Amino acid sequence: MTKIDFHILASHQDIERLQYVARLVMKAQARGHDILIACASAEQSKAVSQALWAARADAFLAHTEIDQAAHSLQLSHTDDCGTHHDILINLCEQVPSYFSRFIRVFEVVSQQPDLLESSRARYRYYQDRGYELNRHDLRQRMPQ
Template sequence: MTRVNFYTVPGPTINTMNFACQLANQAIQQAKSVLLYCPETVAAEQMATTLWQWQRTSFLPHRVEARGPEKIRLCCDQDPGEDHGWLINLSAETPDWFARFEQVFELVYGESEFIAQKRQRYRFYKDRGYPLAYQDAGPR
């Protein structure tokens, strides 16, 4: 069964994008594929830029196409391609096909309306018996 992790990321959106890069890097280290689900094309483009510039001495190779050798894929539509490792959800909505993934990461950030939508997602998963975890991704 798909495991679902919620992370609260404080501060501006760039903090969330950097945290998504950190998670994507962890997925690669564990030989998992990762799909970064973005709310719209503009957000996907911003995420792509962040992946290229994430660290000074390296970048995280990624793709937008459904198929390719890169383990990280950006998506803002309803076609998950063949990905099934980790889903990092940057959108308020969770795609219908989330259960095909081993693990889902719901990133909670931004305005109160967006946070309220993520709380609804938490109840949705809980009511259906998905294993849930919650962590604050802020500075310690």
């Protein structure tokens, strides 16, 4: 069964959320994982892409869109998840229909009121269906 982790950030800033996603990607790639980032829109996908290219001064996180050649790190703003099944980073306000095919799902929770409410709804959705949920509350670790 899919394991789901909620990473609760202290910030309400989009850029800090995307920087955190880039750090998650670096950590997962270092461990040999394939990753799909589910975006809510083409605009968000573009912002994520820019954050991945700028993640580190001495390197970058190479990636493609889901409709391009297969790659270990891809972005999607559609219902297409390609052949991915390892790690899903969900940035959508709803639960992607394909989430259960993944071994692990990361939900990155921002303190923006609308995004926070949709995160709570996704948490309840997974909980009601019996999925293993883990909370990583970073609000105590990060300056406000």
